Amino acid sequence: MSEPLPLVFDLGGVLIDWDPRRIYVPALGEAAAAFLLERVCTHTWNLAMDAGRPFDEAIAEKQREWPEHAEAIGWWKTRWTGMLGGPLDGTVALLGRLQAAGHPTYALSNWSAETFPEALARYPFLRTFRDIAISGEAGLVKPDPAFFRLAADRWGIPLAGTVFIDDAPRNVAAAAALGMDALLFTDPGRLQADLARRGFPA
Incomplete structure (x- = not known):
């Protein structure tokens, strides 16, 4: 299976x-x-x-x-x-449902390596990802295709067909150009609907 x-x-x-x-x-x-x-x-x-x-x-x-x-x-x-504000609870709840259904989840973020430890300490849900690729550690930032490729190689997942979620149109466009199923995030409700149409748990 x-x-x-x-x-x-x-x-x-x-x-x-x-x-x-x-x-x-x-x-x-x-x-x-x-x-x-x-x-x-x-x-x-x-x-x-x-x-x-x-x-x-x-x-x-x-x-x-x-x-x-x-x-x-x-x-x-x-x-x-x-x-830093709070976690966006609607998206965090959706993330939890996807993980509970067995979907591997990863994060790809433009974030300084100097400040990311503060985020890890503040938001426990970050530790539920299988892995997080941080730009400050990689020396690459989205929308550089090399950052996407580096992360996918590290995780052992294909770019083609993998769902990618980001709130920046330039990053969504870069991911789509690499064959990812790229979704522009605007709010948790729309994301839930976008994922439901792809057969993910609501």
């Missing part, structure tokens, strides 16, 4: 509520926080740390570039835990 189909989950935005606005808006206000996150502490800058660049190095360089925002830039490390 063949093993049930595997599923690969993203973490932030799918199973864990992560949002840097949580620390910046209360401290700076909406407008200043928006400027900081769009122009200073950008997605690309954070992605470099997700790929393994040390926080201290990235922050120091950014502080030299934007000295007037040096204190707030430093919060990216000193207040990082404040960016």
Whole structure:
């Protein structure tokens, strides 16, 4: 008898509520926080740390570039835990049902190796995955196809046909290009319906 189909989950935005606005808006206000996150502490800058660049190095360089925002830039490390919200309970419950039905579950996440231990300690459900591939440990980030291939090889699963769930359209598109059954996550209800149509337990 063949093993049930595997599923690969993203973490932030799918199973864990992560949002840097949580620390910046209360401290700076909406407008200043928006400027900081769009122009200073950008997605690309954070992605470099997700790929393994040390926080201290990235922050120091950014502080030299934007000295007037040096204190707030430093919060990216000193207040990082404040960016974490709770688990997204609807998705976590769905994950548990899939695991109870025998489906192998894995996680593929853009996450700094420096901060991921905090997430492991805070969210016990992370330990229910068969394995988690973290970009900061691999030195690769989604949507790089090499990161998907590296994880699949490590887990011994095929890319073709494996269900992949992510909230970032660029990552979903990259996974689909590799032959994965890629689902864009918007909310637990839609994900449950998408999986039910594929024969997974509701």
